[in-house]
């Protein structure tokens with residue numbers, strides 16, 4: 001299939017209709033066959049549990065056209081496992097890793113003309129979605145589920161290199177309860193942060209950093225990405241808490257940091273400790289790393305590195321991970337899953 005005629009490098013991160021959406025229905029105690037739907041408007045029972053009671057789990061990963069022409073997804077088995085953990089926590093039916101990967105293969109092959117060419121900096125964003133579709137009015141888990149995968153080409157996040165942004169911490173609104181849903185990718189977590197994220201944007205902060213909801217003392221993560229920091233003596237530090245989503249990007253960067261000879265610490269981080277960091281990043285699938293230039297907390301503003309510039313350690317880690325994803329750097333851990 002010839003590539004679509006799209007200005008790949010100009011793409012942002014927004015919905016675009018592609019050839020198809022994959023769907024599998026769980027009914028009568030078993031998963032059915034993979035269907036390819038052309039219409040993005042899908043019928044749903046008005047009493048479905050996802051609509052009323054939040055039985056909704058999602059994932060996010062990327063597929064790349066690599067230097068050698070291969071089309072490959074970055075660590076999709078990790079996303080499959082994380083979605084199983086979310087499903088377990090919300091009493092939803094699990095999608096096995098095997099079925100997850102099979103559906104991924106089917107949907108990417110059917111949309112192969114939407115995979116951005118190597119060298120454009122763009123990629124194919126993959127969004128798996130699992131919802132309770134069975135009707136319930138009393139609060140209880142559904143007996144029917146729909147598993148979807150949609151794919152959307154997305155542009156290079158950084159058109160002019162890694163540009164740092166400003167963050168803030170507010171303690172009026174929490175994102176995730178200490179023993180709640182923060183560690184799983186449940187749809188409702190994101191609705192929970194919309195309001196406080198909007199307050200932040202109004203105050204001039206494109207990204208919000210959340211602290212623990214019990215004491216408002218320890219750094220947790222950004223609304224949709226993990227928190228990492230580099231100390232003066234080049235330690236890689238990231239927060240540890242039950243209410244943080246285990247990011248696959250962070251996990252991979254920790255491996256790469258160790259390869260670079262860095263010490264990696266996953267532990268509780270107090271807000272005051274921000275003083276000691278020379279580089280701070282927000283990490284996740286969408287951007288790999290977004291450097292953070294400052295974090296405002298009340299009257300205090302913590303600044304990291306030179307204004308407007310990414311620090312050398314985060315830049316090195318970013319180049320290493322992107323290099324593996326595009327096939328410019330050896331994939332020694334076998335992270336790229338060939339479609």
Ligand SMILES: *Cc1c(COP(=O)(O)O)cnc(C)c1O
Pocket residue numbers: 060185221222223224225226245246247248249250283284285286
């Ligand atoms: C998805 C997500 C991340 C990033 O995870 P990746 O696997 O690296 O994409 C981090 N934090 C939250 C809250 C998320 O939803």
